[in-house]
Amino acid sequence: MSDLRRPNFPIEPLILNRWSPRAFVPQSMPYNDLATMFEAARWAPSAYNQQPWRFHYALRDDANWLSFLDLLDPFNRGWAQHASALVFVFSARSSRGRDDKVRAIPSHSFDTGAACTLFSLQATALGYHAHTVAGLDYEAARQQLAVPQNMAVEVAIAVGRRANPETLPTELQQRERPSTRLPLSERFFAGPFAGEPQTQRELPQ
Template sequence: MTTVEQLQLDKIAKNDYQIYPLLKQRYSPRIFSDQKLTEKDVNRLFESVRWSASSYNRQPWRFIFAHKGSEGYDRIMDCLSDFNQKWAGNAPFLMLAGFKKHTDEGKENFHALHDLGLSLGNMTLQAEYMGIGVHHMAGVDWKKAHEVFNVPEGFHIATAIAVGFYGGDLNNLPEDLREQESAERTRIAQNEFAFEGGWKS
């Protein structure tokens, strides 16, 4: 069985070009250490969100968070897809991330989801600096989350996030997920998404 320490080394991205080391180390774990996030840890993560870029400085991001063992944590878990519920309980900290859909003037904020993504990029890099793994999840029932957490009209829950210090025991995962956890990371080549001078298919 691959140890967690070896897994972290194996997950370091095999880059074609040199990039910032924390970006190379980042991956989305499904296992975590039992170490709890302190209030200071949480504040540092959200401070990185606070200073992320946003269109017209509107800062449309919103978060609901909870520590393992709390009612809020169980309610977030209950909003996750069946697949994500198979492993997300390993995380000591869960979040729902959403955004404000309109500007204060009542116009659609086309860039709100983009800004939420930027804020989560900041958080993910800050977390990596702190030895914390972040796993973003598309598998969340946002309609249920809106109902369970009384999300006001005009806001939209977009994603769920599992957070915890790197570590833990691979045996806490079902066998199929153990294989996924230790699988080699792959990415498409730059020339498949970055086009100089015009779009290329």
């Protein structure tokens, strides 16, 4: 593990080993491996255990592969075309109760993010890498994948086995490494906000 990924307190190695590469070996993967990642996502916590997530996938040999890939923006499509699976993640903004009333699920994205994290960790545990992508055409995804009105399009996740960084275009090769994180003291605090302005700093890529 690189020096950029040294935790201040010892944590599970799986957490540090998960990162988001762009160089993937363009090969097919067994559905059972993807299903194991879905299984991990399935056990995520969610408000009232509503499990508002929905994952739709295409394996690179599937008939849907190219149409899924086409929904990514050109930058992401450039590298994700080599992945083994592409998963689109959706969340339900509302649910119908036993009393037949429709109620909003305020935490639909939060819950689904938790499921995505477990998915990515399980991918790492199986020797794959999962790279989340928000750079996609959300409206086209809604149309092409026939997403129901009450479902939000969240992200896509490219999954595959890591390839040699030299398979990437030169400008991406130097970005092909695990990133670091802000210090604990910049994001985690005892007690309330201390009144300082909370403008988010732009971070180096």
